[in-house]
Amino acid sequence: MEYGELKRLMSQQKEEMTAAERLEAYNAGEEVDYQPYTLQAPDAAMADIFGYTTTQFSKDFEVKSEVIRRRKEEFGVDGFNVGLGLKAIGGALGSKLYAPEHGIDYVTEHALQDYKDFDKLEVVDPYNNPVLTPILESAKRLKDRFPDVSMTTSVAGPITTAISIRPVEKVLRDTVKNPEMLHRLLDLAVDSSLRWFEAFRKEIGPVGTNFSDPVTCMDVISKKQFNEFSLPYLKKLIDGTEKIMGTRPGAHICGKTSPIWKDLADAGLFSFSIDNCENLAAAKEAVGDRMRLAGNVPPIYVMKQGTIDDVIKSCKECITKCADSPAGFILNTGCQLPIGTPKANVEAFIYAAREYGKGARLGHMPKGMAEYM
Numbered sequence: 508m509e510y511g512e513l514k515r516l517m518s519q520q521k522e523e524m525t526a527a528e529r530l531e532a533y534n535a536g537e538e539v540d541y542q543p544y545t546l547q548a549p550d551a552a553m554a555d556i557f558g559y560t561t562t563q564f565s566k567d568f569e570v571k572s573e574v575i576r577r578r579k580e581e582f583g584v585d586g587f588n589v590g591l592g593l594k595a596i597g598g599a600l601g602s603k604l605y606a607p608e609h610g611i612d613y614v615t616e617h618a619l620q621d622y623k624d625f626d627k628l629e630v631v632d633p634y635n636n637p638v639l640t641p642i643l644e645s646a647k648r649l650k651d652r653f654p655d656v657s658m659t660t661s662v663a664g665p666i667t668t669a670i671s672i673r674p675v676e677k678v679l680r681d682t683v684k685n686p687e688m689l690h691r692l693l694d695l696a697v698d699s700s701l702r703w704f705e706a707f708r709k710e711i712g713p714v715g716t717n718f719s720d721p722v723t724c725m726d727v728i729s730k731k732q733f734n735e736f737s738l739p740y741l742k743k744l745i746d747g748t749e750k751i752m753g754t755r756p757g758a759h760i761c762g763k764t765s766p767i768w769k770d771l772a773d774a775g776l777f778s779f780s781i782d783n784c785e786n787l788a789a790a791k792e793a794v795g796d797r798m799r800l801a802g803n804v805p806p807i808y809v810m811k812q813g814t815i816d817d818v819i820k821s822c823k824e825c826i827t828k829c830a831d832s833p834a835g836f837i838l839n840t841g842c843q844l845p846i847g848t849p850k851a852n853v854e855a856f857i858y859a860a861r862e863y864g865k866g867a868r869l870g871h872m873p874k875g876m877a878e879y880m
Contacts, residue, residue, distance in 0.1 A: 508815045508816050508819070508855075509815075510815065510851050513815055513851065513854060513855060513858060514854070516858060516862075517854060517857070517858050517861075520858070520861045520862070521540070522540065522583060522861070523540040524539060524540050525585055526543070526583065526584070526585045526586055526657070527585065527586065527657045529541075529543055530543050533835065533867065533868070533869055534835070534869070536868065536869050536870075537868070538866055538867070538868045539866075539867050539868070540861075540865070540866075541860055541861045541864040541865050541866075541867055541873070541875065542826060542830060542836070542837075542838050542860050542861075542863070542864025542867040542873055542875075543836075543837050543838070543867070544837060544838040544839065544856070544857070544860040544864070545584070545586075545801070545837055545838075545839050546584065546839065546840055546844045546853070546856070547759060547780060547806070547839055547840045547841070547842055547843050547844060548588075548719070548842075548843035548844060549578070549584070549843075549844040550564060550574070550588075551564070551610075551611065551843075551844075551845075551846050552843075552844040552845060552846050552847070552848045552853075553574050553577075553578050553584075553844075554570070554574050555609070555846045555847065555848075556848070556849075556850045556853070557573070557574055557577055557578075559573075559574065560608050560609040561606070561607075561608075561609050561610060561611070561846070562606060562607075562608050562609065565606070568645065568648060571645070571649070572649070572652055572653075575587050575649070575653060575656070576653075579656065582853055582854070582857055583857060585656050585657070586656060586657040586658070586659065587649070587653075587656065587657075587658060587659075588658070588659045588660065588661055588717075589642065589645060589646040589649060589658060589659075589660055590659070590660045590661030590662065590717075591639070591642065591660075591661065591662050591663065591700075591703060592612070592661075592663065593663045593667055593668075593671060593719060593721070594612060594613070594614055594663070594671040595638055595639065595642065595663075595671075596631060596639075596662070596663065596668050596671060596672070596696065596699050596700065596703075597614060597617070597618065597668065597670075597671025597672045598614075598638040598671070599631045599636045599637075599638040599639050599699070600618050600619075600628050600631060600672055600699070601618035601628070602614050602616065602617050602618040602671055602672060603615045603616040609846070610846070614671055617671075617672060617673055617674050618672050618673075619672050619673040619692070620673070620674070620677075622685065622688045625688065625691065625692070628672070628695060630695065630698045630699050630702055631699040631702055631703070632702070633702060633703055633706035633707075634706060639703065643706055643707070643710060646658070646660070646707065646710065646711055647710055647711070650711055657714075657715070658711060658714055659714050659715040659716060659717065660703070660704065660707045660711075660714055660716055661716060661717045661718055661719070662700040662703055662704070662716075662718050662744075663700070663718060663719055663720065664718045664719060664720020664721075664722070664723055664737075664741065664744070664758070664760070665693045665696045665697050665700075665720070665737065665740035665741060665743075665744060666678070666693065666696075666720060666722040666723055666728070666736065666737050666740075667719065667720045667721055667722045667723070668696035668697075668699070668700065669689070669692050669693055669696050669722075670722055672692065672695075672696070673692060675722070678692075678722075679727075679728070682728075682732050682735070682736055686735070686736075689736060690736075693736065693740045694740070694743075696740070697740050697743050697744050697747070700718070700744060701744070701747040701748070701751065704716060704747075704748055704751045704752060705751055708751055708752055713752045713753050713754070714752065715752075715754065715756075715757075716748050716752055716754070716756040716757075717756050717757040717758060717759065717778075718744065718756055718758050718759075719758070719759045719760070719761075720737075720741070720758060720759075720760050721760060721761040721762065723737045723741070723760050723764075723767075724760050724761055724762030724763055724764055724782075725762065725763040725764065725765075725766050725767065726762040726763050727762070730766050730767070733767055733770070734770075738767075738770055738774065741758075741771070741774050741776075742774045742775070744756070745774055745775045745776060746775065749775070754777065755775055755776065755777040756776070756777060757776065757777050757778035757779065757780065757799070757801070758771070758776055758778070758779055758780065759779075759780035759801075759842070760779075760780075760782070761782050761842055762782055762784060763782075763784060763785065764779075764781065764782065764785060765785055765786075765789065765790070765793070768790060768793050768794045769793065769794060771794070771798065772794040772797040772798045776798050777798060777799060778798055778799035778800070778801060778835075778837070779794075779798050779799070779800060779801065780800075780801040780802055780803075780837075780839055781800060781801065781802040781803045781841070782802070782803060782841045782842055783802065783803040783804065783805040783806070783840075783841025783842070784841070785802075785803065786828070787800065787802055787803055787825055787828040787829040788828040788829065790829070791828065791829050791831075791832040795829070795832035795833050795834060796832075796833040796834055797834060798834055799832070799834045799835040799836065799837065800829055800832050800834070800835070800836055800837075801836070801837035801838075801839040802825060802829070802839050802840075802841050803825060803839065803840070803841035804818065804821045804822055804825055804838070804839070804840050804841060804856065805821065805840075805841050806840045806841055806842045806843060806844055806845050806848075807845060809821045809852075810840055810844060810845070810848050810852050810853075810856070811845045811847050811848045811849075811852070813852065815851055815852065815855040816855075818852045818855035818856050818859065819855050819858065819859045819862075822838060822855075822856055822859030822860060822863065823859060823863050823879065825838055826838060826859075826860075826863045826864055826873065826876060827876065830864065830867065830871075830872050830873055830876070831870060831871050831872045832870070833870045834869075834870075835869050835870070838856075838859075838860050838864065840856075861875075862875055863875045863876055863879065864876075
């Protein structure tokens with residue numbers, strides 16, 4: 508499909524609900540105009556599409572506001588996340604971060620090289636921290652500017668937070684050589700995440716929450732390591748979040764996760780975003796009745812490198828596999844939307860959600876699929 512044809516077809520699609528209205532009705536079991544969708548961690552890619560760098564987006568309030576406004580107007584994405592990313596708590600505890608002008612930040616020096624320094628670390632205070640306080644203030648300003656747009660917040664998962672404080676190779680070694688101190692570090696990670704949620708609720712109110720925990724995948728740790736060093740702290744994070752916000756969080760974990768799907772459902776996770784290396788149909792069969800599933804259009808070789816037709820085909824395949832999942836389905840990318848994703852491919856994603864997802868309802872295949880099955 509050529510871009511002009513895509514735009515012509517999109518002009519014929521009618522959006523009858525806002526994203527917030529659609530999700531509320533979908534959660535209530537009502538038929539909605541089309542399948543709820545989102546794009547995983549889209550901020551950097553959206554800034555790029557609109558001609559801004561990631562540094563401009565993160566540091567310039569007016570740029571951030573412009574990106575939020577335009578992605579609502581042009582893509583129908585009328586919610587936004589003000590969260591901590593994967594490394595902010597590490598930075599708040601003293602790790603040194605480097606953010607390129609246009610790219611993803613990374614840790615250049617970890618705060619905890621030796622556990623003899625552990626007692627110097629304290630649970631973060633979002634009201635008095637040079638890393639976290641500006642993020643909280645930005646959230647308050649954005650809420651004032653966009654009072655009718657839904658806001659969410661996020662943190663990193665426990666082990667992923669831990670490796671922003673202590674080098675990953677040392678954390679993995681700790682699972683064998685120093686498990687007692689690693690458990691203390693993981694408690695600190697979760698307590699700091701919950702402190703962020705407490706501050707956010709106090710300033711913004713109860714909002715939807717999520718966390719990303721790429722280090723928890725089975726490509727990085729074993730099931731045995733997961734059972735001892737990840738699952739108890741995921742459970743603590745989930746329970747603590749529900750106590751603070753009144754709702755359970757969603758999560759995204761990159762890579763292979765099928766061996767832990769049932770554990771995540773048992774832990775009380777509300778929704779789970781699945782990497783494109785996993786099969787949505789298998790996830791639906793295994794845990795689709797216990798937690799909402801999201802995914803999993805490939806972000807690199809489809810969204811960034813593929814054609815309009817590739818994107819539409821992949822979206823259709825995801826809807827076919829999982830739209831009738833009993834606890835619900837959100838069309839999503841399989842991981843973070845990458846910088847360099849063409850605007851046309853984002854529009855193709857939205858077109859496919861509207862076309863094949865027409866008449867979506869919780870636990871049922873959308874009516875829009877009837878024309879193609």
